[in-house]
Amino acid sequence: MTEAAFPIEEALADLAWDKLGDRTLCDSCLGRLVGHLGHGMTNSQRGGILRPKVGTLEGGGCWLCEGLLHEVGKFATLVEKSLESWECETFLVGSRISPEVAAREEALWIDVGSAHAEPLKVEINREVGKLVEAATGKAAEFERPDVVAIIETAFDVVELQVNSLFIRGRYRKLARGIPQTRWPCRKCLGKGCDYCGGKGKMYETSVEEVIASKVMEQSGGSGHALHGLGREDIDARMLGQGRPFVVEIMNPKKRRIDLSIATGVINSTGLVEVLDLRPSRKEEIAKLKDERCDKTYRLLAKTASPVSMEKLKEGIASLLASPVAQRTPFRVSHRRADRIRERRVRSVEVTGFDGSLVELVIRAEAGSYVKELVHGDRGRTEPSLAGVLGVPCEVLELDVLEVHDEE
Numbered sequence: 001m002t003e004a005a006f007p008i009e010e011a012l013a014d015l016a017w018d019k020l021g022d023r024t025l026c027d028s029c030l031g032r033l034v035g036h037l038g039h040g041m042t043n044s045q046r047g048g049i050l051r052p053k054v055g056t057l058e059g060g061g062c063w064l065c066e067g068l069l070h071e072v073g074k075f076a077t078l079v080e081k082s083l084e085s086w087e088c089e090t091f092l093v094g095s096r097i098s099p100e101v102a103a104r105e106e107a108l109w110i111d112v113g114s115a116h117a118e119p120l121k122v123e124i125n126r127e128v129g130k131l132v133e134a135a136t137g138k139a140a141e142f143e144r145p146d147v148v149a150i151i152e153t154a155f156d157v158v159e160l161q162v163n164s165l166f167i168r169g170r171y172r173k174l175a176r177g178i179p180q181t182r183w184p185c186r187k188c189l190g191k192g193c194d195y196c197g198g199k200g201k202m203y204e205t206s207v208e209e210v211i212a213s214k215v216m217e218q219s220g221g222s223g224h225a226l227h228g229l230g231r232e233d234i235d236a237r238m239l240g241q242g243r244p245f246v247v248e249i250m251n252p253k254k255r256r257i258d259l260s261i262a263t264g265v266i267n268s269t270g271l272v273e274v275l276d277l278r279p280s281r282k283e284e285i286a287k288l289k290d291e292r293c294d295k296t297y298r299l300l301a302k303t304a305s306p307v308s309m310e311k312l313k314e315g316i317a318s319l320l321a322s323p324v325a326q327r328t329p330f331r332v333s334h335r336r337a338d339r340i341r342e343r344r345v346r347s348v349e350v351t352g353f354d355g356s357l358v359e360l361v362i363r364a365e366a367g368s369y370v371k372e373l374v375h376g377d378r379g380r381t382e383p384s385l386a387g388v389l390g391v392p393c394e395v396l397e398l399d400v401l402e403v404h405d406e407e
């Protein structure tokens with residue numbers, strides 16, 4: 001700790017102290033006018049040093065804060081109480097002050113000067129934070145606090161904002177017919193109706209629900225969301241090393257989750273498996289969403305009439321020769337803008353072939369529509385395997401074998 005220091009001459013010279021007039025101020029409010037000068041002391045101590053020099057009045061209550069700065073102890077107790085039922089290691093204190101107090105502070109700054117002034121709210125937040133730190137052993141944290149306690153100073157009420165819990169990992173989806181995220185019923189939008197059998201959703205479960213349910217149980221959260229590095233089709237499995245994701249748990253009561261227990265329960269469902277679960281942060285979601293990486297697929301297709309291996313190899317060679325132009329597929333055209341994009345097919349390997357059944361392992365650039373690459377989407381993907389073979393192709397199965405991300 002550096003030694004306390006206060007440049008009294010600068011404080012006296014830089015402000016128009018005579019403009020204080022007959023306004024009485026408490027030590028804190030007086031010292032806060034030059035709160036950015038010096039260090040190692042409270043505004044109240046600054047005020048104590050200044051008072052004899054500027055000859056300002058004391059007593060009769062503080063014109064500016066009307067005693068608010070004497071209430072920090074009470075505010076700290078309110079904050080401590082509000083934190084009691086939430087497991088957290090870090091917190092941040094915020095506060096709302098009445099418009100009247102804010103207006104008086106503004107008026108005082110205009111008259112006396114505000115070159116070194118600190119706002120009242122900042123002092124309350126800091127002083128309450130110090131008391132809460134001392135009483136609870138939790139740390140005040142500005143960047144990523146677990147919870148933010150907002151003090152309504154006029155009503156002695158604390159509003160708690162609990163920041164979400166984020167867990168990162170990779171998931172494998174072992175069964176077909178499961179969407180990545182919960183899909184609300186298209187008729188009732190989640191309320192429950194005859195169409196969805198009262199469940200409010202289109203599918204029994206989702207990767208999100210399988211992963212979140214155990215973590216929700218452990219954390220006591222109020223809701224969840226799953227953020228993935230892209231998504232596979234509902235009828236496609238996600239195999240290999242899995243797909244990176246961040247699961248978000250809203251309003252968690254507990255933040256210390258035993259991730260090995262969660263992993264064990266998720267992996268015993270037979271539907272979804274998770275790998276490498278670890279604590280994460282909100283910033284990682286944006287990074288996931290920005291990442292563009294190749295993917296490798298396994299695809300099983302059937303040609304409408306038999307083709308020769310030679311012709312198949314020729315067809316594949318022409319898919320690799322130049323970028324493929326893909327117009328937004330029919331199946332997603334109701335929700336995505338109609339445009340044409342060019343994507344590279346990196347490699348295609350024939351792993352099974354009997355004349356009409358073809359199994360392919362395809363590595364393609366991020367954003368490729370792989371089913372369309374094979375069946376051609378009625379000419380919207382050019383070239384396509386069906387196009388170059390001159391035979392309609394039906395896609396029977398699709399799996400994602402690998403997401404080639406950086407990690």
Ligand SMILES: [Zn+2]
Binds near residue numbers: 025026063068
């Ligand atoms: Zn005051």
Ligand SMILES: [Zn+2]
Binds near residue numbers: 185199
């Ligand atoms: Zn419904």
